[in-house]
Amino acid sequence: MDTARRSAFYIFCVLILLAIPFMVSTAAPQKAAKAPPTAKQASSKEAPSKSGDVERGRYLVEEVAKCPECHTPRDANGQPDRSRWLQGSPIWITPVHPDSNWANYAPALAGFPSFSDEQGEQILEKGIGPNGLPIRAPMHIYHMNHADAMAIIAYLRSLPGRSQ
Ligand code: HEC
Numbered sequence: 410m411d412t413a414r415r416s417a418f419y420i421f422c423v424l425i426l427l428a429i430p431f432m433v434s435t436a437a438p439q440k441a442a443k444a445p446p447t448a449k450q451a452s453s454k455e456a457p458s459k460s461g462d463v464e465r466g467r468y469l470v471e472e473v474a475k476c477p478e479c480h481t482p483r484d485a486n487g488q489p490d491r492s493r494w495l496q497g498s499p500i501w502i503t504p505v506h507p508d509s510n511w512a513n514y515a516p517a518l519a520g521f522p523s524f525s526d527e528q529g530e531q532i533l534e535k536g537i538g539p540n541g542l543p544i545r546a547p548m549h550i551y552h553m554n555h556a557d558a559m560a561i562i563a564y565l566r567s568l569p570g571r572s573q
Pocket residue numbers: 469470474475476477478479480500512513514515516518524529532533537538539540544545546547548549561
């Protein structure tokens with residue numbers, strides 16, 4: 410092989426190598442394109458059916474946001490106690506860096522006794538408490554959509570409060 414043909418051959422090889430990632434990446438979306446129907450099926454099952462939907466609220470509280478991890482007292486095994494579900498609990502996590510604005514107690518949510526619907530929506534949609542101040546850590550600053558906040562409040566109101 411003379412030098413010109415050899416370098417032409419090298420360039421050809423380099424071009425093939427460069428083309429491989431493109432071939433792979435154009436092949437991948439076809440695979441992904443098959444996925445949406447199942448993803449859609451799954452989400453349509455979970456989609457909010459109507460605002461203030463109690464079952465939807467239970468799902469968001471228990472499975473998605475995990476509110477009981479902080480708002481339910483623990484049993485002897487360190488698990489959230491079902492018999493005192495969402496009845497308020499001391500906070501067991503501490504900040505890595507000292508935080509003078511850290512809240513040590515998560516209030517009772519069962520029955521949603523302490524807040525109006527509007528206050529609950531402001532807490533869950535804007536992260537602002539009834540006192541007009543941002544919610545303190547470790548409570549999250551949520552930016553939920555209105556339907557989700559209403560579903561959560563409806564679920565919390567459906568639970569027996571401490572006095573019952
Ligand atoms: C990581 C722990 C944690 C999780 C998870 C959590 N909270 Fe809280 N929550 C707190 C703490 C601590 C406070 C007390 C904040 C304060 O005193 O300022 C609080 C306060 C609240 C308040 C009262 C706010 C106020 O200003 O009085 C409401 C209502 C509330 N949480 C609802 C929820 C709901 C609903 C969820 C789930 C969607 C949730 N929380 C998840 C820890 C948590």
